Amino acid sequence: MDWDQLDMNPRVIAAVKRANIKSVKEILHFSGADLQRLTLLSSTDVQYLLETVSGALREKTVFTALQLFQDKNHSTSQRQKLSLGCPVLDSLLQGGIPLTGITEIAGESSAGKTQIGLQLCLSVQHLYKYGGLESGAVYICTEDVFPNKRLQQLIEQQSNLRADVPHNVVQKIKFGNSIFVEHAADLDTFRECITKRVNLLLSRGMVRLVIVDSIAALFRCEFGAEDSVLKARYLQSFGAKLHRLSSKFRIPVICINQVTDTMDERRSAVQSSPGPMAKSVTPALGITWSNQLLMRLMASRMPQAAGDTSHHSGSTLRMLRVVFAPHLPQSFCYYTVNSEGVKGIKVETSNIL
Incomplete structure (x- = not known):
């Protein structure tokens, strides 16, 4: 997934690119403090960034036991x-x-x-x-x-x-x-x-x-x-x-x-x-x-x-x-x-x- 595919503030995307973070998944490897230091974003922007990325990388937040058993959702x-x-x-x-x-x-x-x-x-x-x-x-x-x-x-x-x-x-x-x-x-x-x-x-x-x-x-x-x-x-x-x-x-x-x-x-x-x-x-x-x-x-x-x-x-x-x-x-x-x-x-x- 490219950064441009995310529905996110262009200002935040530009800050991430300047920090040379190339992969969307790579964001989740850093703590909030590390992202603030690398991107020079505020804590509010970093929280917004983490929530947007994690939401984009998962299709659903909750699966029922029946869905897991029947495997109707292919992401499982x-x-x-x-x-x-x-x-x-x-x-x-x-x-x-x-x-x-x-x-x-x-x-x-x-x-x-x-x-x-x-x-x-x-x-x-x-x-x-x-x-x-x-x-x-x-x-x-x-x-x-x-x-x-x-x-x-x-x-x-x-x-x-x-x-x-x-x-x-x-x-x-x-x-x-x-x-x-x-x-x-x-x-x-x-x-x-x-x-x-x-x-x-x-x-x-x-x-x-x-x-x-x-x-x-x-x-x-x-x-x-x-x-x-x-x-x-x-x-x-x-x-x-x-x-x-x-x-x-x-x-x-x-x-x-x-x-x-x-x-x-x-x-x-x-x-x-x-x-x-x-x-x-x-x-x-x-x-x-x-x-x-x-x-x-x-x-x-x-x-x-x-x-x-x-x-x-x-x-x-x-x-x-x-x-x-x-x-x-x-x-x-x-x-x-x-x-x-x-x-x-x-x-x-x-x-x-």
Whole structure:
């Protein structure tokens, strides 16, 4: 919004321009005393300026609970979500990843967790109307080297295959250099990363997605069985910090997690695939970490029976399952991972009874 678009006294606008305040939103970053000093306006004029600017930047001052629930006013953007880059997966999640809160993607090795994370790094850069957030992503690696070659392969494939996205949008992803990679192999480095470097990127508007791959690796060797209380405090602290970043900047936080085998069948566990013979596993880090999450997704590889020819285009069939989420039923869909990325199988999504 330009200054000339505001219905305001020209004398006040001229004073603001002389102070070299270029953005309308920038006004709200200053206190009344600072604006008086910069613009040489009276306190009455400054108050008038602040009220006019704040009124122009919001369409309504009050929303009813029903309006927020129904999301009839688009300025609230309650239903805006980050697309996973696949309509089948988006359908499973009723639009994609929520913009506030921590979403966990748990699963065994080779289930496709990192592949989903990489695809989200590309999806976030698309325009809002294509399910993106028109910004970059920060990818925090805690154990393995960032899979840059795989990312480049996905970029090339999407440049050729995404016919629904304009060419200039794809080029922005390819040449925008909007994925920032951070490495944090221990707890202190991770705390430094999310409180300083990631916070700086978010403050500057350079990223709107944070991915941690993986959260469990930070606690693998740091704590013994006798350190359960200290471990829980660290988990609560990190969860609170990530929640603050998500709420303050309205961004999705994706934490990739590992799983452990469940020995006691009476315990609450997540089966890696449906059926009575399925292997039971549970996400790592326990109930303390589970309480930090908004949504938990479980990724798994489907077991291949002898003579099974149901795999799609030579790719191993996988399953993405909603374990819990406040806005979703427990459900799942199938997907594959190939050179084009993560692609859901177009079959009817099954609800778990």
